[in-house]
Amino acid sequence: MEGWIIHRPTALPLVIAAGLLLGAAAPSAPPRGAARPAPRRPAPAFEPLVTPMDEIGVRGGRFVYAVMNDAKTFNPIMSNETSSSDVNGRLYASLTDYDNARQESAPRLAKSWEVSRDGWTWTWHLRRGARFSDGHPLTAEDVLFSFAVAYDSTLHQSIYDQLTFDGKKVEISAPDSYTVVTRLPRPLARELVVPKLSALRILPKHVLEPLWRAGRFASAYGVGTPPESLVTSGAWRLERFAPHEMTVLGRNPWWFGVDARGQRLPYLDQLVYLVVPDDNAAVLRFENGEVDALSDVKPEDYATFARGETRGAYTLRDLGAALTSNFFWFDLNRERKGGGKREVGEPCAGAVKYAWFANRDFRRAVSMAIDRDAIIRSVFFGEGVKNWSLMTPGYRLFHAPAVSGPDYDPAGARRLLARLGFRDRDGDHVLEDADGHPVRFTLKTNSSTARMQMANFVRDDLAKVGIACTVSVIDYTVMINNMREDFDYDAILAGLTGAVPPDPGMAGNFYRSGAISHFWNIRQPKPETRAEARLDSLFDALLEPRSLAERRRISAEMDRIIVDQCWVIWLPTMKVKLPVRNRFGNLHPTIVPQRLLWNIETVFVRPTGRR
Amino acid sequence: MMRTYVLRRLLQLVPLLLALTALTFLLLRLAPGDYLSSVASNPDVSDATLDAMRHRFGLDRSWLVQLGLYLRNVLFHLDFGESFSLHRPVFAVLRGALLNTLLLALAGALVTWGLAIPLGAWAAARHDTPVDRALSFVAFLGLSVPEVLSGLLLLMLAARTGWFPAGGMRSIDWDLLGPGAKALDLLRHLVLPALVVGLVPLASRMRQMRASLLDVLGQEYVTTARAMGLPERSVILRHGMRNALNPLITLFGYTLGSLLSGSLVAEVIFAWPGLGRVTYEALLSRDLYLVVGSVLMAAVVLVLGNLVADLLLAAADPRIRDG
Numbered sequence: 001m002e003g004w005i006i007h008r009p010t011a012l013p014l015v016i017a018a019g020l021l022l023g024a025a026a027p028s029a030p031p032r033g034a035a036r037p038a039p040r041r042p043a044p045a046f047e048p049l050v051t052p053m054d055e056i057g058v059r060g061g062r063f064v065y066a067v068m069n070d071a072k073t074f075n076p077i078m079s080n081e082t083s084s085s086d087v088n089g090r091l092y093a094s095l096t097d098y099d100n101a102r103q104e105s106a107p108r109l110a111k112s113w114e115v116s117r118d119g120w121t122w123t124w125h126l127r128r129g130a131r132f133s134d135g136h137p138l139t140a141e142d143v144l145f146s147f148a149v150a151y152d153s154t155l156h157q158s159i160y161d162q163l164t165f166d167g168k169k170v171e172i173s174a175p176d177s178y179t180v181v182t183r184l185p186r187p188l189a190r191e192l193v194v195p196k197l198s199a200l201r202i203l204p205k206h207v208l209e210p211l212w213r214a215g216r217f218a219s220a221y222g223v224g225t226p227p228e229s230l231v232t233s234g235a236w237r238l239e240r241f242a243p244h245e246m247t248v249l250g251r252n253p254w255w256f257g258v259d260a261r262g263q264r265l266p267y268l269d270q271l272v273y274l275v276v277p278d279d280n281a282a283v284l285r286f287e288n289g290e291v292d293a294l295s296d297v298k299p300e301d302y303a304t305f306a307r308g309e310t311r312g313a314y315t316l317r318d319l320g321a322a323l324t325s326n327f328f329w330f331d332l333n334r335e336r337k338g339g340g341k342r343e344v345g346e347p348c349a350g351a352v353k354y355a356w357f358a359n360r361d362f363r364r365a366v367s368m369a370i371d372r373d374a375i376i377r378s379v380f381f382g383e384g385v386k387n388w389s390l391m392t393p394g395y396r397l398f399h400a401p402a403v404s405g406p407d408y409d410p411a412g413a414r415r416l417l418a419r420l421g422f423r424d425r426d427g428d429h430v431l432e433d434a435d436g437h438p439v440r441f442t443l444k445t446n447s448s449t450a451r452m453q454m455a456n457f458v459r460d461d462l463a464k465v466g467i468a469c470t471v472s473v474i475d476y477t478v479m480i481n482n483m484r485e486d487f488d489y490d491a492i493l494a495g496l497t498g499a500v501p502p503d504p505g506m507a508g509n510f511y512r513s514g515a516i517s518h519f520w521n522i523r524q525p526k527p528e529t530r531a532e533a534r535l536d537s538l539f540d541a542l543l544e545p546r547s548l549a550e551r552r553r554i555s556a557e558m559d560r561i562i563v564d565q566c567w568v569i570w571l572p573t574m575k576v577k578l579p580v581r582n583r584f585g586n587l588h589p590t591i592v593p594q595r596l597l598w599n600i601e602t603v604f605v606r607p608t609g610r611r
Numbered sequence: 612m613m614r615t616y617v618l619r620r621l622l623q624l625v626p627l628l629l630a631l632t633a634l635t636f637l638l639l640r641l642a643p644g645d646y647l648s649s650v651a652s653n654p655d656v657s658d659a660t661l662d663a664m665r666h667r668f669g670l671d672r673s674w675l676v677q678l679g680l681y682l683r684n685v686l687f688h689l690d691f692g693e694s695f696s697l698h699r700p701v702f703a704v705l706r707g708a709l710l711n712t713l714l715l716a717l718a719g720a721l722v723t724w725g726l727a728i729p730l731g732a733w734a735a736a737r738h739d740t741p742v743d744r745a746l747s748f749v750a751f752l753g754l755s756v757p758e759v760l761s762g763l764l765l766l767m768l769a770a771r772t773g774w775f776p777a778g779g780m781r782s783i784d785w786d787l788l789g790p791g792a793k794a795l796d797l798l799r800h801l802v803l804p805a806l807v808v809g810l811v812p813l814a815s816r817m818r819q820m821r822a823s824l825l826d827v828l829g830q831e832y833v834t835t836a837r838a839m840g841l842p843e844r845s846v847i848l849r850h851g852m853r854n855a856l857n858p859l860i861t862l863f864g865y866t867l868g869s870l871l872s873g874s875l876v877a878e879v880i881f882a883w884p885g886l887g888r889v890t891y892e893a894l895l896s897r898d899l900y901l902v903v904g905s906v907l908m909a910a911v912v913l914v915l916g917n918l919v920a921d922l923l924l925a926a927a928d929p930r931i932r933d934g
Contacts, residue, residue: 064783069892072696080650080696153663158656167657219698243707244884245780272783277879277888281766285777288770477644477897480651516658 046129047111048258055585056259057604062270063584065597066282066291070247070275074230074238075221076201077149077159086594087273090249092201093233095124095143095180096194098500100590100598103396105194105501109138109202109233109256110180113194119187119545122197124180131254132204133230133237140174142233145205147172149212162199170197187545191397195501204231235266235601247273257601267604271597287312292581293589293596299383305579313583319576319591321385321393323502326454326571328443328493330357332521335487348487352437357490361416363566367406368413369465370458376572379453387573389559390510394573394591395502397548400556405563405570413465424466431466440468441490446476454571455493483519492519493571502592504542504555511539511558520567531565582606613925620918627914628907632685633678635906639899640674646695646897668695670899681903691907692900694893701904705889709908711780712885715808715877716870718801722809723816724863728856731820735855736847738825750814762807762880769803776800778882804881808874812866819862824855860927864920871909 069083076088097108110124130138150159151169163170168185175181182197211220221230227238232252239250249271257265274291276282283301285291287308297305305316331349338344347354356362376384388405391398421434431439443458445451455471462469469491474482482489496510496517509517513527513536527533535558542554562568578589578596586602589595639645647665650656665671669680684690691701730750734743753761769775776782780800781793788796827833828851836846875887886905893901 062783073698075698078698158650158660161657161660167659219693222698224699224703240786242781242884243704244888245882246783248783270783274779274783274882275884276778276882278882280763281778281880281882284766284770288773288777290770290777475643477642477648480648481643484651 046256047127048129048262049107049111049127049256050260051257051265051602053259053586053599053602054588055604056261056263057267057585057602058607059263059267059269059604061268061605062272063268063600063603064272064274064290064292066276066285066294067273068275068277070244070273071223071241073222074225074241075217076203077146077155078157078218078221080158082593086597087247087249088201089234089594090236090271090597090600091230091232091234091238092203093130093138093235094198094201096198098195098198098592098598100500100592100595101588103502103592104191105198108198109143115190115193115545120184122182122184122193124182126178126180127256128178130233130256133232133252133254134204134207135254136204136206136231138202138204138233139177140180141177142202142205143180143200144172144174145209146200146203149203149208149217150200152212152217154215155218159199162196186543188543189505189545189551191501191503191548191551192505192543195503202233204233207231236271239270244275246275249273255601259602266601268600271600286579292584293587294579295595297578299379299381299574299577302381302383302577305577309579312579312581314579314581316577316579317589319394319578319589319595321387321591322574322576323392323394323498323591323593324495325387325390325392325497325573326451326493326495327568328445328455328458328491328571329520329568330363330441330491331487331489332357332567333487334521336523340486349441349490352433352435353441353490356433356439359420360565361420363569364406365413365416365420365465366462366467367566367569368409368416369467370461370569370571371408371410372572373408374461375454375457379450379457380572380574383575383577384572385575386570388563388570390496390498390507391504391555391559392573394576395498395504398502398504398552398555400552400559403556403559403563406566410461410465417465417467422466429463429466430468438468439466440470442470442472443491443493444472444474444479444482444489445493446479447473450574451493451495458493458571484516484522494519499593504558505551508539508543511535529565531561535561613922617918617922620914620921624911624914628910629682631906631910632682632903635903636674636678636681636899639897639902642897644897645670646899649896668899677899681900691904694901695898696896697898697901701900704901705886705904705908708884708886708889709871711883712871712874712878712887715801715804715874715883715885718805719808719874719877720863720866720870722805723812723866726809727813727816728820728859731817732824732847732852732855734817735821735824735828736843738821743821746817750817753810754814758807758811758876759880761810762804762877765803765807766880775803778880780883804874804877804883807877807881811873816859816862820855820859823858824851827851827855830854857924857927861920861924864923865917867912867916867919869913870916871912 067083071084071087072081073079073084074088074091076085076092079085079088093109095108095110096113097106099106109126109130111127113122113124115122126140126143132138149155150163153160165185165188170185171183173181184193208217208220211217223241223243227240230238232238235252235255235257236249237252240246240248251266251269253264255265259265276285276291279298282291282294286294302316309315332354333348335342335344335346335348342348349357372386376382385393386407387393388403389400391400393399417431422431422439424430425432425436433439443455445455452471452473459469459471479492479494483492496507498506504511509515512518513521513524513532516522518524521528524532527536538554538558542551542558576591580587580589583606585604585606586599587596588599590598592598646668647661647670650664651661669677681692684692693700694704697704730746734746737743766777770777776799780797782796785793785796828847833846833850836850871886874883874885875891877883878885878887890902890905893905
C-alpha cells in the first residue's frame, strides 16, 4: 500500500494494428499447441495483430517475476486490487492497448476506431478471426456481454465506476459481429475515452453467461477454478495457480498477436508470478537468478545494483521520475454532518489552527521552510527530483516544467511568518500567533519508510523557522478514515500515483472541489473559493475533446493555481531504476505500470544469452 | 474414564469458541476502517458503489447483528462465510495454508527436539565442563539472534551457495516431477525455514532437558545403579533418560498447541505459503470472516494440542493414568 492509485483502467502491451493486411501475415491455422480444434463455423478471415518490436525473437523460455501478493480472483470484473488486475491484464484482452513507452493508445482487439463529428459516438472495428483460449471465436457478442456484466449493479465492483462518466453508463450496440458502437453520456477527450473503455476485459459469453444468469457470476473464475477450465481472451492462459506460492501463465495458442514474420506471440512459453513477500528475499532471489525481474527497487540499493551489473548479467535501467507525487496538506475541512463532537460548520482542525491553515501566506511560509534538496539527498539517496504537481516529470505528455512553487528560503519564510504576526514571545523557539497560541501541529503519515523520513525532514525544517511539528505514524486504513470520514488531523503527508492513462483527466477526484480526494477540503457542495471554482471549470474544459496542446495548456494552468494557493505542499519525487536481465530481448521497462510486463508478449530469451 | 475426560475437554471448546468469535468480531469492529477502506482508497470507486458493497457484505449492520447472523449460519448451516476478497468459502482458503503451516511447524519441532534432547543430555552428562558451557553459549546465541536475521542470513547462504532454494515451498517445475522427486524437492525447500522455526525454542528446551536429567542423575536409584557397577553410559541412557523425559513430554504436547503461531516470520522471509501469512493479510485487509475463521482454527488446534499433551503425560506416567 505504498501509494494510492488515482485510478487503474488498463495496462496492456504495445501493439500496432495490422490494419488491412488481410491474411498477409496470417500464420496457418490451427496454431501449434492448440488445446482443441475450433468449433466448425464458417471461419472468418484472420486479421492478426502484427506487433512492432525492436528485435524479432524466438519462441521458448520463461520469465519469472517476483510479486508481493498473488491474485485474489481471475475474474477481471470482480477484482478490486492491483495484484489481481495485473495478472488479469495478461489473461484477458481489451478493446485497445496502452503503449507505455509512447504513452498513447494502440490497437488490440479493436483494429481501428473512429469518433463521430459531434464527439458522442465511438465506433470500434474488431479484428476478425480472434479466438478465446478454447478456440471459440471472439466477436462483438462477447464485448456486449462483458459490458453487460460490468454494468450489473448487483455486482457493485470498481469497474462499474471506471466505465461510467459522471455516473452515467455508455450505450453499447453491435451492428454486426465485428463492429461495436458506443455512445458516451458526454463528449470526452480522445486520450481519456480510449483507455477508459479499455478498462473492460473481454470475457467468454459462451462460458460465463449461464453462470451470470444463474446469479453465480461473483464467484465464477475465482482462484479455485481449475486452470484448464479458465477460458481467456488475452495472450496468456492460466497454467497453474498455487495460493501464496506462484501463478504460472502459459501461451494462449489462439492469441491474435504475431511478429513481422507471422510467428504467433507470445514468444515465452511461461510467465511466472512468484510470490516473494519479503523485499530483501526478492533481491537475493534476483541476485541468484531465480527471479528475472523486480518491480520495485529501493533508491538506497541502486548503487549496489549498479555494481553487480556485470556479475549478474543485468543492466540497471533508469526509468526517470516516478508517477507518484508526494505532498502534505492542512485540514481545511469543516464539519458537514454534525451530531458528533463538532457543530455543523465548525473547522475540523479547530478555530485556532484553521485560522493559520486557511491563510495562504502561512502555507507559503511552510513550503518555503522545506529544504527539498536535502530530502532528495537523504531520503532518495540523490535519486529524486523536485516536483510541483500531480503531473510529475514521469507524465510524458502533461508534465509542465515551467511550473514551480515556493521553494526553500528559510529567511523568506521567517519574514512571511513575522508579517502574519507570528512571534516567539516566550523565547522557547516556537512562534506564537497574535493571540498567543503556540504554532504547533501534528503531521500524520502511514508507515512507509520514505514517507516517515520525509515527515521527519519536514518537522526539522519547520522547527528552524519556529513551527513545532510533531510526526505521528498511523495505520493506512486509519489515515484513509481520518482524511475521508472523521477529519481528525491537522496535516497529512501522503502521495498519489498515476496509472493508465497518465492523464490529469483521470485525477478528477483530486482537482474537483466536490470530490473525495480534494484532500484539503473534500466534498464541497459548491466551490468555496474563487480559485477552486476556476479549478473546477478548468478541469471540465480538460475533459472535453480538444487538441492535446490545448489540454496540456489547461493542465499547466491548473498546476499553477494549486502551486499559487499552496493547498498542498509539494515534496520531491523519486527516480525509478530497475535491473533488467540482459538475456531477454525487447524488455523495455517504463515508468507507467505495468513497468516490466506491459509488452511481455514480445519479450524473448536471446538464444546466445548465458544463464 | 478417559473417554469422559476427553469428551469433557472437547465440550469445553464450545463456549470458548463462541466467546472467541464474539471477541474477534468486536475487536475488528473497534479497529477503525473495514474491508472497504482499502477499496475506498481507490478514489475511482464512487460512494454509491461503496455503500452497495457495504450492504452486500453486511458491513452496514451493527457488529451484534453481524455476529448473530454469522453464528446462525455456522450453527445451522455449518457455513463459516466467504472471504470478501477471494469470493471463496473461508475453509477452502484456510485448508491448504493450514497443512503447509503444520508441515513447517512439525519440521521445526523435529529440529528443536531432535537437537534439544541429545544436546541437553550431553550437557547434563558433562555438566560444568567446557562442553556444557560451549553448548549453553551456542544455544543462547541462537535464542538471542532474532528470527528475521537468522532467516535472512540462511537465505543469503542459500542464494550464494545454491545448496538450498532461496525460499518458496516447491519448484516452478513441480508438476513435471515424479513422486520421489517431489518429496525431495519439498524437503529441500523445507530445511531452512524449519531450521529458523526450530532454532528459536532450542535453547530453552535444551536447558530444560539438561536440568531434568541432572535432577534425575542426583536421585538415589541412579546412585544405586552406579553402585551396582553399571557403566555410566547405560546409567544415563537406560535409567536417567527415561525418567528425565517425562516432564519434557508435557512440554512437547504444549508445543503442539502453539504450532500455528510460531512460524509467521519464517513464512514471510521464506515465502512459505502458510496460515500465518493468510491470517496476517486477512487482518490487514479486514477480511472479516477469514480472520474469524483462522482465529477459530488456531483456537481448535491450541485446545487439541493441550489435550494431546495431557493424554501423552497420562500415557507416560502411570501415576496420572491410574490415579
